[in-house]
Amino acid sequence: MSKTIALIQGASRGVGLQFCRTLLARESLVHVIATCRSPDTASDLLALKNNQNVSDRLNILQVNVENESHIKVAAELVEDQYGRVDLLVNCSGILHPSGRGETSLKDVTLEGLQNTCSINAFGPLLMGKHFGKLLMKGSGSFGVQSENSKEQHNGILINISAKVGSITDNGLGGWYSYRLSKSALNMATKNLSIELGRGKNKVICVSLHPGTVDTDLSRPYHKNVKTLFSTEESVSKLLNVIDSLSLNDSGKFYTYDRQLLPF
Ligand SMILES: NC(=O)c1ccc[n+]([C@@H]2O[C@H](COP(=O)([O-])OP(=O)(O)OC[C@H]3O[C@@H](n4cnc5c(N)ncnc54)[C@H](OP(=O)(O)O)[C@@H]3O)[C@@H](O)[C@H]2O)c1
Structure with a gap:
């Protein structure tokens, strides 16, 4: 068996860091x-790199997704x-700069909208x-290959989205910047699935909702949450979904337990 290459964008903390740990284990x-905006201060990622069992299988690169030249240079290095x-998993995200x-x-400000959309939607698209x-x-080593050679895929691109980005599911309002950014991210997933699915070499592009996860991002809201996943639980479920994906799933939006979400 040959080696597989997974790139985790937004890997310094939370869900992204856990993707690195689980995949390496x-x-x-x-x-x-593993890409992050400040490799020198990403202490948990650096600690993982110091683990002798994985150090030669973990490569840390700088990518601030608000800086397109970082993304371009990282792609050239890779x-x-x-x-x-x-497998590429876009994990970067903020709820709002505040x-x-x-x-x-x-509470809506242009700066808040721009900053949130830039990190959550524009960066992953770039x-x-x-x-x-x-x-x-x-x-094609991640996901499930079809027996029909015309329906086989090469890479998989995952955008970590959020259920609150579903327009159909929005019954409460609020969280303008975050909801907008994740709806835009889902549109990016759909567009990418079309353009990267046209040629002979096809890429599966999917948005995934990780559940409510015990991370810095969701911390202000933990006391109102019915089911709070640890990062280990969420990433294990997300990888089960990723392992089950085929080209038929491209352009779709799924939960951590593989329920189809409406856009
Ligand atoms: N936690 C939840 O309940 C929940 C629910 C639904 C969806 N999500 C989504 O899951 C994803 C991961 O979030 P999380 O819960 O793991 O949050 P988190 O622990 O706060 O981690 C957010 C990550 O995004 C990175 N990031 C922020 N700005 C960036 C930039 N400009 N360039 C590159 N990376 C940047 C952070 O890096 P720094 O360390 O450099 O700041 C950090 O690694 C997000 O897309 C989030 O929207 C989370």
Whole structure:
């Protein structure tokens, strides 16, 4: 069996960090490229890199998704070193620069909207732009291959979205910036699925809702949550979904337990 290449974007903390830990632990042939905006201060990621069992399978690169040149340089480095990407997971996200979603229109600011959409939607789309051709060279080792060779895929691109980005499901309002950003991210997933699914080499593109997860992002709201997943629980469920994906799923939006969510 040959090695598989997974790239986790937004890997310094929370769900992204856990993707790195779980992927490195589950199989000795998985190589993880972990990107984060400040590699020198990403202490948990650096601690993982210091673990002798995984250090030669973990490569940390700088990507602030608000800086397109970081994304371009990272894609060039990955192309030189690995030649392809089998799985890309976009995890970067903020609720709002203030740390709390807007409760009403009076809280909405242009800066809050721009910052949230930039990190949650525009950055992941630009990752698709620069890493698309590397995903098209993916080995197809993640997900389930169809028996029909015309329906087989190469790489998989996952955008970690949120159920609150579903327009159909929005019964409460509020959280303007976050909801807008995740709806936009879902549109990016759909568009990417079309463009990266056209040619001979196809990429599965899917949005996933991780559940409410015990991380810094959701911390202000934990006391109202019925089911709060640990990062280990959420990522284990998300990887089960990823392992089950085929080309028929591309362009869709699923929960951690593989329920289809409406856009
Ligand atoms: N936690 C939940 O309940 C929940 C629910 C639904 C969806 N989600 C989604 O899950 C994803 C992961 O969130 P989380 O819960 O793990 O939150 P988190 O612990 O706060 O982690 C957020 C990550 O995003 C990174 N990030 C922020 N700005 C960035 C930028 N400009 N460039 C690159 N990376 C940047 C952070 O890096 P730094 O360390 O550099 O700040 C950090 O690694 C997000 O997309 C979030 O919307 C989470």
